[in-house]
Amino acid sequence: MEVAPLTLEDVDAVVTRIARRLRDDARRNNLVAPALDRAVTADALRAAAPSLWVARRRGVVVGHLYGAVLDDRAGRAAWIGPDGSSFDDVDTLASLYAVAGRAWLDAGAARHIAWALDDVTRTTPWFELGFARVSVRASRRLSDQRVRPLPVGYRWRRGSGDDLDAAVVLAREIDHAQALGPSFLRDADEESLRATLIETFDDPDTIHHLVEYGERVVAQAITFPLDARRGSYDDSWHLSTVAVAREHRGRGVATALVDLALADARGRGGRVMETSWRATNRDAQRFWLGYGFRPTYVRLLRRVGVDE
Numbered sequence: 001m002e003v004a005p006l007t008l009e010d011v012d013a014v015v016t017r018i019a020r021r022l023r024d025d026a027r028r029n030n031l032v033a034p035a036l037d038r039a040v041t042a043d044a045l046r047a048a049a050p051s052l053w054v055a056r057r058r059g060v061v062v063g064h065l066y067g068a069v070l071d072d073r074a075g076r077a078a079w080i081g082p083d084g085s086s087f088d089d090v091d092t093l094a095s096l097y098a099v100a101g102r103a104w105l106d107a108g109a110a111r112h113i114a115w116a117l118d119d120v121t122r123t124t125p126w127f128e129l130g131f132a133r134v135s136v137r138a139s140r141r142l143s144d145q146r147v148r149p150l151p152v153g154y155r156w157r158r159g160s161g162d163d164l165d166a167a168v169v170l171a172r173e174i175d176h177a178q179a180l181g182p183s184f185l186r187d188a189d190e191e192s193l194r195a196t197l198i199e200t201f202d203d204p205d206t207i208h209h210l211v212e213y214g215e216r217v218v219a220q221a222i223t224f225p226l227d228a229r230r231g232s233y234d235d236s237w238h239l240s241t242v243a244v245a246r247e248h249r250g251r252g253v254a255t256a257l258v259d260l261a262l263a264d265a266r267g268r269g270g271r272v273m274e275t276s277w278r279a280t281n282r283d284a285q286r287f288w289l290g291y292g293f294r295p296t297y298v299r300l301l302r303r304v305g306v307d308e
């Protein structure tokens, strides 16, 4: 096996591999859209060379790997998107990762993050190389939307600019839940949470759904239409920041709120709703799977440099 940077002659072969793999993803999971713009993909590959690695066996392309090295709050990481890899077997991925991973480490990126279809055939090769499942993306079609009533005493209303403080308090509930085991994530940084919410609400298409009990806001959900992206159907929406104040949980508040948010998106032309959660947030995972969301892609993580 030979691993070398992408050359212009390889572009077509790699696009074909990506298109074939996406078709196969869509066959395995009908919430994944199979459409791929070959010209856009080819341009993206050309832009990514020379940090895109290609594996060849006897001159034939048998895999590729590309990770974008980016900085975020947690530091520098290499992000491998769903189109950032293809491989016929674990050893092809291992050969590619040995070379690409070295380059990422040399660039200061010891966190390696890969998106893969949530299917054992796709995730196992990454697990073999020390990656673990950290978060789950999931979808639900909006065609058969029920609207169950909120429990007695609870009222829905649409949020406005005046609800930012309540939105921050409820968004922090997610971080509090995930600061506990088995997630053990860092607790909320209120300022960056507030900044993210301000940016989200700045978009006129964002809808802030609130539930009140008496005078108090006790639950929220945020929805917005997604920009077109590979693997997602047109007219997909995103649902995020769903939280219910602790003392109001287990009464069907989230179920009724999500029903309303999904029905609202459907009324605005949405056909599919997407959401995501941390794999270790077991309450969230049980809630979303119970509600009827089905996983599509999972985010896998390896931190290099921690002795095991």
Ligand SMILES: CC(C)(COP(=O)(O)OP(=O)(O)OC[C@H]1O[C@@H](n2cnc3c(N)ncnc32)[C@H](O)[C@@H]1OP(=O)(O)O)[C@@H](O)C(=O)NCCC(=O)NCCS
Pocket (backbone or CB within 6 Å): 173, 174, 177, 241, 242, 243, 244, 245, 248, 249, 250, 251, 252, 253, 254, 255, 256, 276, 277, 278, 281, 283, 284, 286, 287, 290
């Ligand atoms: C996940 C979360 C939003 C669920 O909110 P909730 O209002 O408790 O959800 P519901 O009451 O609709 O459903 C929760 C459970 O109560 C059950 N339930 C619903 N109505 C009920 C009722 N009247 N009586 C008894 N149980 C009921 C549901 O069947 C569900 O059971 P399950 O967990 O076994 O599936 C909430 O736990 C939360 O805010 N967690 C912290 C923040 C978070 O992690 N958010 C998710 C981010 S991805």
